[in-house]
Amino acid sequence: MSDQLYQDRIVALAKAKTGAGKLADPTKSARRDNPLCGDRVTIDVRLDGQGRIAEIAHQVRGCLLCQASASALSSVAVGLDAAGIAAVRHDAERAIGREQGEAAEPFDIFAPVAAHKSRQECVMLPFEALKDALS
Amino acid sequence: MSVPGMSFDVAAVRGQFPILSQIIDGRPVHYLDNGASAQTPNAVLDAVRTYETTGRANVLRGVHRLAERATDAYENARADVARFLGVQPMEIVFTGGCTAAINLVAYSYGSLLKPGDRILLSELEHHSNIVPWQLLRARSGIEIDMIPVTTDGRIDLEKLPGLLTPKTKLISLAHVSNVTGAVVDVGAVVAAAKSIGAKVMLDGAQRAPHGPIDLPSLGVDFYVFAGHKAYGPNGIGVLWAKAELLDVMPPFMGGGSMIGRVTFAETTWAPAPRRFEAGTPPIGPAIGLGAACKWMQALDWTGAHAHEMTMVQHLMDGLQKIDGARIFGPAGLQNRYPVVSFTLDGVHPHDVAQTLDSFGVAVRAGHHCAQPLMDRFDLDGTTRVSMAPYNDGSDIDALLTGVRHAAKTLR
Numbered sequence: 001m002s003d004q005l006y007q008d009r010i011v012a013l014a015k016a017k018t019g020a021g022k023l024a025d026p027t028k029s030a031r032r033d034n035p036l037c038g039d040r041v042t043i044d045v046r047l048d049g050q051g052r053i054a055e056i057a058h059q060v061r062g063c064l065l066c067q068a069s070a071s072a073l074s075s076v077a078v079g080l081d082a083a084g085i086a087a088v089r090h091d092a093e094r095a096i097g098r099e100q101g102e103a104a105e106p107f108d109i110f111a112p113v114a115a116h117k118s119r120q121e122c123v124m125l126p127f128e129a130l131k132d133a134l135s
Numbered sequence: 136m137s138v139p140g141m142s143f144d145v146a147a148v149r150g151q152f153p154i155l156s157q158i159i160d161g162r163p164v165h166y167l168d169n170g171a172s173a174q175t176p177n178a179v180l181d182a183v184r185t186y187e188t189t190g191r192a193n194v195l196r197g198v199h200r201l202a203e204r205a206t207d208a209y210e211n212a213r214a215d216v217a218r219f220l221g222v223q224p225m226e227i228v229f230t231g232g233c234t235a236a237i238n239l240v241a242y243s244y245g246s247l248l249k250p251g252d253r254i255l256l257s258e259l260e261h262h263s264n265i266v267p268w269q270l271l272r273a274r275s276g277i278e279i280d281m282i283p284v285t286t287d288g289r290i291d292l293e294k295l296p297g298l299l300t301p302k303t304k305l306i307s308l309a310h311v312s313n314v315t316g317a318v319v320d321v322g323a324v325v326a327a328a329k330s331i332g333a334k335v336m337l338d339g340a341q342r343a344p345h346g347p348i349d350l351p352s353l354g355v356d357f358y359v360f361a362g363h364k365a366y367g368p369n370g371i372g373v374l375w376a377k378a379e380l381l382d383v384m385p386p387f388m389g390g391g392s393m394i395g396r397v398t399f400a401e402t403t404w405a406p407a408p409r410r411f412e413a414g415t416p417p418i419g420p421a422i423g424l425g426a427a428c429k430w431m432q433a434l435d436w437t438g439a440h441a442h443e444m445t446m447v448q449h450l451m452d453g454l455q456k457i458d459g460a461r462i463f464g465p466a467g468l469q470n471r472y473p474v475v476s477f478t479l480d481g482v483h484p485h486d487v488a489q490t491l492d493s494f495g496v497a498v499r500a501g502h503h504c505a506q507p508l509m510d511r512f513d514l515d516g517t518t519r520v521s522m523a524p525y526n527d528g529s530d531i532d533a534l535l536t537g538v539r540h541a542a543k544t545l546r
Binding site: 006011038039062063064065116119122 | 483
């Protein structure tokens with residue numbers, strides 16, 4: 001049940017707030033709202049000449065799962081382009097049970113969310129915002 | 136949990152709701168999400184089952200005996216709802232829900248308004264009492280004004296006089312806030328509206344589940360509520376309007392049952408309420424809602440309300456002992472209903488609610504379809520505890536245990 005949902009690693013990742021904040025001079029920014037719960041994620045990215053993420057920052061007004069997901073995403077995003085982020089997204093989708101297969105770190109920690117369908121969008125919202133920022 | 140001198144028998148009430156006797160994952164059901172949907176007593180389940188098993192047929196059309204049974208049950212339900220509100224049955228329109236009822240008024244009554252006419256809402260309204268008026272504004276050029284709220288989550292009626300204009304045609308407000316539980320001073324609103332000839336509509340979604348309402352004494356013009364929040368089935372709602380208003384309002388939807396005579400050249404309308412009930416209505420849900428209104432009318436609301444307020448006090452006392460828990464809304468028991476929102480510093484409302492679920496406690500968290508209110512107070516959302524007469528102290532105790540656990544583990 002939910003006690004298992006809030007495992008220490010998820011809480012720690014959310015509290016770490018990796019990449020939390022704003023970029024002074026972002027190449028692109030995007031904001032995504034979840035109209036069902038009101039969660040809001042804003043992502044800034046600075047891209048290099050090849051379209052790869054050189055710097056990323058996020059502002060999350062949302063739950064612990066959304067914060068943890070934004071932290072996890074920020075921890076792996078630098079150096080990736082849109083295709084690379086799409087590949088990482090598969091890990092998150094696998095972790096929450098939307099795709100078959102094993103999820104790699106750090107997204108494997110979201111495995112407990114597979115049993116909570118109503119919370120899966122919380123994990124995916126930062127990916128949606130980043131996808132918009134890279135499009 | 137009953138007040139000394141009161142004889143409200145919570146166990147007897149609770150025993151009429153079969154869903155509450157369940158054990159899920161080893162825990163009892165502590166259902167405190169009544170503001171979203173209340174549970175349904177045997178009286179309602181039995182009424183719907185009786186219709187479905189002994190009288191299921193369409194209404195108003197057939198001459199066979201099942202059709203007559205269905206029609207009788209449907210019209211009896213209208214009469215039961217009318218008695219609950221102290222009005223005439225022919226002033227009761229069955230709709231698909233509370234939202235559908237507000238949309239009906241916004242479309243139909245709204246079509247009688249002229250560009251530049253004004254509708255006055257409040258900052259704490261549910262989206263269902265905002266968006267239909269915005270749609271009307273887009274269609275017909277009316278204007279929308281907004282009464283702000285006080286810091287304790289009440290509609291600030293001191294601001295009301297300054298917002299009234301000769302063009303204000305309707306004031307539409309939540310009777311009871313679905314976020315803060317505050318009840319609006321209806322007398323003050325009606326007096327202000329009368330001074331300029333405006334109509335008053337109340338969204339009674341959160342008030343109707345707490346006992347019969349004497350609409351004539353309130354002096355309002357429109358009243359709406361939802362069946363599923365008032366111990367009835369889903370898919371049914373009620374619009375009440377004064378007969379003279381219904382008489383001049385054009386149809387909302389067209390179809391069978393709402394007509395007088397149809398030709399390709401011209402169609403005439405049935406009188407109200409039929410004019411507003413196009414097509415086959417939600418017959419079973421209406422019958423269930425009639426049973427719910429009868430059930431509510433038989434309840435001891437003096438005892439029930441005292442019991443509800445005792446639970447509110449217990450909840451507030453418990454929350455005040457939890458570091459970082461803050462009540463959003465009226466801090467006292469006066470002029471409120473048992474809907475209590477709170478925030479917990481450092482823990483998102485969804486995480487509070489998810490933790491509570493692991494303790495068997497059902498609450499609602501988020502913006503409660505009141506985003507303008509959340510924006511006003513710069514809130515991500517709140518956790519909302521909404522009570523019914525079948526709740527008891529064990530529900531509140533389980534909730535407080537869960538909130539303490541969330542405070543300890545999630546920040």
